[in-house]
Amino acid sequence: MEHFDVVIIGAGPSGACAGALLSKAGKKVLCVEKQHFPRFSIGESLLPHCMQFLAEAGLEHAVQQQAAANGFQFKNGAAFLKNDFRTAFDFTDKFSPGPGTTFQVKRAAFDKILADAAAEQGVQIRYGVTVNQVDINAPERTVLNVSDDNGQQYQLSAGFMLDGSGFGRVLPRLLDLEQASDFPVRQASFCHIRDNISDQRFDRNKILITVHSSLPDVWFWLIPFSDGTASLGVVAKQQRFDAALSAADNLWQHINQTPELAELLAKAEPINQAQSLTGYSANVRSLHGNRFALLGNAGEFLDPVFSSGVTIALRSAAMAVPLVLRQLAGETPDWEAEYSKPLRKGIDTFRTFVTAWYDGRFQDVIFSRQRQAKVTAMISSILAGYAWDQTNPYVAEPERRLNVLRELCLDAE
Template sequence: MQHFDVVIIGAGPAGSCAGAMLAKAGKQVLCIEKQHFPRFSIGESLLPHCMEFLAQAGLENALRQQAETLGYQFKNGAAFLKNGVHSQFDFTDKFSPGPGTTFQVRRASFDKLLADEAQKQGLRIHYGISVTAFDNTDPATAILTVQDEQQQSSQISAGFVLDASGFGRVLPRLLDLEVPSDFPVRQACFCHIRDGIRAQSFDRNKILITVHDEYPDVWFWLIPFSDGTASLGVVGKTSRFNDGISAADNLWQHVKQTGELAALLAEAEPINTAQSLVGYSANVRQLYGDNFALLGNAGEFLDPVFSSGVTIALRSAATAVPLVLQQLNGEQPDWQQQYSVPLRKGITTFRRFVEAWYDGRFQDIIFSKSRNSTITAMISAILAGYAWDEKNPYVAETERRLNVLREVCLDSV
């Protein structure tokens, strides 16, 4: 049985980031990935806060060097559209310190880029390997039973295991850690397009979030890339979709019902088959246990509306790695107070903003003309990913501040 200091499940952004950090610290690290890269994934609009963690892991330079070649789009903010009303946030004009720009990326090549760079730093990655069992009854060693694509099984031992399996949620399933999300079940239909956008007013440096003309709980993402293509998706409760038609028909029917977006995409053409995800929100009872911790979406996924998924994944990796190193050195880190509690603070901030988006409070704020520059900068910081900055009043007192601001915005109409 091969033994490693750390085994990581999943070679997405969280797995590559954690693996690179641990390898640089001199640890023997193996990453197990079920799929082969490159592989399609959504979550293409990064937030500026991500860049800090990529820099910590030694992965940022490779991203910047290859961004143009890979067709990634420089990103400096977010734009919103609802019934002819436009609003935007500039991430360089934000309350919190840190990077104010990032990229919109194709996840297939982006995830492979990070994984390849992490391998150069010493991370070992085995592709085409699934985890079928996990045994952490030994307080010093965890044992994983794995299976290759020829259905051959073997075992690997590790001093610690990080689950970065994303929507695969390997350890939550094997250890029965999953609990139902308290978000309504929603559906997303999406594809990549050659967007054909000619409008000079369209800012390719920003993700565009458009609210459906008739249903305010239905919204679209439009994430431009630098080569004239884009990621397009629609999100709403399952009742807003027709399960008797294809994902593509559901997507384009909703686009046609939303006039300004339909005009913007009048010449758009799909370049891959549309896909659908249903009931993507997820949660767990705990983010850690004996000799393991959950990273990113393996622990909790909220909603794609503010593109928080990759940011939470990278933040979780950067938070967990120092504690893993402590534990491997014989110390006893407090995973509850040093990992779960601080990580969930930012997730809770995002959660409150997601809830406020769907119940209309945050939409009232976004499309209000009465926001002052200070409040706009505070909100911009959270939209840029800085949901852990408790100096920001909209992090420290999210719910109260959102409610008060919404009332101010409504009173000024």
């Protein structure tokens, strides 16, 4: 049985970041990944807060160095479109300190860049490995039963285990930690396109979020890349999709019901087969347990509307690693007080704004014609990923502040 200080499940952003940080600290780290990289994934519009954690893990340079060659697009904000009303937020003009720009990335390339950079720092990564069973109650260490692509089974042991498996949610399934999300079941249909956009009003440095012309709970993402391609998707409650139609037909049917977006994409050409993802919102009873912790989407995923997924993944990795190091050194960290509760504070901030997006309150704010610069900067900070900055009033009291702001916006209209 091979022994490692830490075994990480999943070589995506959270796994690569945690692995690199642990390896920097001199730990023997193994990352096991079920798939083979590169592989397709959504979650392509990063938030500036991500860059802080990539820098801490020594991964930012690799991303910067390979951005142009992989079509990564410089990003400085988010644009919104609703019935021909356009507005935008500049992430460099924000309330919270920290990076104000980032990239829109093709995740197949991005995730491989991070994993390769982590491997260069000493993280051992094994692809094509499935975790079949874990024993978290074995004496002194955790035992994992795994198998490779050839069906060969073997055991690993670890002083600690981190789950960065994303939507695979390995430990929540194996340890019966899953808990139903309180979000409605929504579906996304998406593909990559060659966008062929010539409209001068379209800013390739920003993600474009468009609201359906007549259904305010239906929205579209358009994430441009620097090589003239883009990621395009629609998100709605499951019942708004026609089960008799393909993912592509559902996507374009909704687009054609939204004239401003249909006009923008009039010359677009799909370059891969459209896919659908249903019921992606997820939660767990606990983010930690005996010698293990859950990172990013393996723990909780809200919704793609504000691109929070990778930010939460990287933030969770950066928060978990110091506690792992202390535990390996013989201490007894309070994982609930030092990891779960502070991580969930930021997630709950995102939750408030995601919920308010779908019930219309945040859309009333986003599309208000009246803006106050200081408040705009505070909202911009949250959209840029700084959902843990308690000095921001809209983070400290998100529900109350948002409700008051919405009323002010309605009164001003």
